Amino acid sequence: MYKDVALLLNRIKHQQPDIVGFSFYFWNQNLNNYVVQQIRKLYGSDVLIVFGGPSVDSDQAEQLKLFNNFPEVDIFVEGEGEAGFAAIVNSALGGEGTLYGSPIDCSLYFQDGQLVKGENTSTNLNLSNIPSPYLNGSLDQFLKAKYMPLLQATRTCPYQCTFCVEGKERARLRAFPLEQVKREIDYICEWNRDRPHVVLNLAELNFGIHRQDPEIAEYLREAADRVGYPRSVYFYQDKKFRESGKQVISALGHLNKDGVIFSLQTDHPEGILAIKRKNLSNEMIQDGISWAKANRVPVTTELIFGLPHETYGSMVDLLNKCVAQGFDSIMVHNLILVEGSELAREPEIERWGFHASYRLLGNNSAMLDDTFIYEFEKVVTASDTFNFEDFINIRCLNLMFFSVFQGSFFKYFFHYVKSKDILLASFFHEFMNPSNAEEWPSAYFQFVKDFRTAAVEELHPDLDSLAVAAEQTYFTNDGVVEPARLNPYFYSRLMYRERDWIETVLLRVFCNIAPHLDGAEISEAKNILELCGRLVVDLRNIQPCGGEIDVDFDPNAWREDKFHQPKQDFATYEGSVSLSITDDRIEMLRSFCERESHLDDKDFFFVAVETLFPRTVLFYDIDSSGLESLPHKNIEDTVINHSPTVFEESVTINALVSRSKSSDPEMD
Numbered sequence: 001m002y003k004d005v006a007l008l009l010n011r012i013k014h015q016q017p018d019i020v021g022f023s024f025y026f027w028n029q030n031l032n033n034y035v036v037q038q039i040r041k042l043y044g045s046d047v048l049i050v051f052g053g054p055s056v057d058s059d060q061a062e063q064l065k066l067f068n069n070f071p072e073v074d075i076f077v078e079g080e081g082e083a084g085f086a087a088i089v090n091s092a093l094g095g096e097g098t099l100y101g102s103p104i105d106c107s108l109y110f111q112d113g114q115l116v117k118g119e120n121t122s123t124n125l126n127l128s129n130i131p132s133p134y135l136n137g138s139l140d141q142f143l144k145a146k147y148m149p150l151l152q153a154t155r156t157c158p159y160q161c162t163f164c165v166e167g168k169e170r171a172r173l174r175a176f177p178l179e180q181v182k183r184e185i186d187y188i189c190e191w192n193r194d195r196p197h198v199v200l201n202l203a204e205l206n207f208g209i210h211r212q213d214p215e216i217a218e219y220l221r222e223a224a225d226r227v228g229y230p231r232s233v234y235f236y237q238d239k240k241f242r243e244s245g246k247q248v249i250s251a252l253g254h255l256n257k258d259g260v261i262f263s264l265q266t267d268h269p270e271g272i273l274a275i276k277r278k279n280l281s282n283e284m285i286q287d288g289i290s291w292a293k294a295n296r297v298p299v300t301t302e303l304i305f306g307l308p309h310e311t312y313g314s315m316v317d318l319l320n321k322c323v324a325q326g327f328d329s330i331m332v333h334n335l336i337l338v339e340g341s342e343l344a345r346e347p348e349i350e351r352w353g354f355h356a357s358y359r360l361l362g363n364n365s366a367m368l369d370d371t372f373i374y375e376f377e378k379v380v381t382a383s384d385t386f387n388f389e390d391f392i393n394i395r396c397l398n399l400m401f402f403s404v405f406q407g408s409f410f411k412y413f414f415h416y417v418k419s420k421d422i423l424l425a426s427f428f429h430e431f432m433n434p435s436n437a438e439e440w441p442s443a444y445f446q447f448v449k450d451f452r453t454a455a456v457e458e459l460h461p462d463l464d465s466l467a468v469a470a471e472q473t474y475f476t477n478d479g480v481v482e483p484a485r486l487n488p489y490f491y492s493r494l495m496y497r498e499r500d501w502i503e504t505v506l507l508r509v510f511c512n513i514a515p516h517l518d519g520a521e522i523s524e525a526k527n528i529l530e531l532c533g534r535l536v537v538d539l540r541n542i543q544p545c546g547g548e549i550d551v552d553f554d555p556n557a558w559r560e561d562k563f564h565q566p567k568q569d570f571a572t573y574e575g576s577v578s579l580s581i582t583d584d585r586i587e588m589l590r591s592f593c594e595r596e597s598h599l600d601d602k603d604f605f606f607v608a609v610e611t612l613f614p615r616t617v618l619f620y621d622i623d624s625s626g627l628e629s630l631p632h633k634n635i636e637d638t639v640i641n642h643s644p645t646v647f648e649e650s651v652t653i654n655a656l657v658s659r660s661k662s663s664d665p666e667m668d
């Protein structure tokens, strides 16, 4: 088994293989193709090339396309790999004559111009019969090389989302034996006891769905306490947040850095039916959010723009609804047509009128010998229900949601805006669409223009054009591609490089969008903007103390309430708070600065927001201990009187959650 292309090719050069199997997903298809070409150059057709993985569709028309797209591949394996690959090896052992003698289970190949398909038996495999690759030492080389360990306890997903490669599988949920999973945990933890920062990745589609999952979560937590590893675990939780899902989150405790994630994707009623997704009801979401807040766990939603029936308006409504529901973090992704998913099939593309463009997949590109390799994604940029302008406008909202909810950019200010019953999506839209009729700072116009231009220029009508552009940039920048992740890059500009105008512009947008506000409210907004600006640590000139700032409310108490109640509920007598950072944080920031000081501002700040985690380290802590609270209204009164912004049912139930004192920045 190889992950490193150089090691694999080196071995192949010295020893001709009989069969080479590749795991095949959209993120490694060009790299795989490159290796196949090298093998063909060395040994011609003497080596059997097999591709298998989630991007092999179960639909015959799509399977035929695979043979066109990857003409050097001899056999594609459908479904889970073990049964199919073992069947191929078994057939091959009989020699050339027997290999294609009869259909091979789970395999697809061409013979005499005809597609030959074996029966897909892959999910009949009893997981108790698969030896653990950890426990038999097969994965030691990867542990040694410090790759992120993956642990799998269950297989298959009972849901059928058409945008996902897992949605096409129709099989029952199966689990590996619990004792084997526990021994694998012990094994992985022991290997990594000196590398506690390495994240343990649970390769689970719905962690919490199986009855043994809470016990696995508890075991992980015990192992972490005993061995010191892991310190963080990454996973996707069960979409239905049932009791076992809550048990898993509770058991993992601090190992779970991402909190609870309710991935709604869309809530367009026809869209949900079209993609065969089953979302949680509003009541279940409210219950989940209340539970998460009571347990001081952050709660996030992920949305996809571009699914069938979605319009610009329906997505904006959903974004505003998510803000009102009290999600701590809201992520918006673009719809990607992933090879092997139902939505990426030709008839589906026609059915929904999808138009797609190509863009680089992250920074996944490299030179191997003299060949430039890059990976790409196919992004839906228009459909029967939205156009390209809508796509770009959602991209603009996406930047702002990312900056505020994931990056805590001027967080207090935007929660203040929200508390004035101003819809955040509307505010963000105004901000990213400055009117030419008004006089704005030219740098602000430039910022918006740069973002819109970058969002258009990263898209290419075909792969040839993308390849030329990516390679050109690669050489121009001495082997570094431009930041393909626009959100963090432009977030870093807002945080550090656009400070001359940001506060003035935000205040003006606030006044424009809510002309009814009185002088006191505008002055309150101005003070909060000043506080937000002062909270950002100047990374080029790190000072342990950020000074004092006058306030008339307790910012920590408001934050600990997760901004659910309006700011006036946290009113204090006039006083001041002091800003500071802890010694270990200073050390961490200074060591970053020393390491990266050679970079110009553009790269320096981008690298900072991409590597310094959690992002709360970019801000000063607030000491509000000297403040004295004003007597204020009973919270229950506020719950009853505060009208929900977007929809009718109560969105304020979480206010009843007790305000326990904690200053854990991870929980923000």
Ligand code: SF4
Residues within 6 Å of the ligand: 157, 158, 159, 160, 161, 164, 165, 166, 167, 205, 239
């Ligand atoms: S998106 Fe999640 S729930 Fe839906 S099919 Fe894929 S893995 Fe299953």
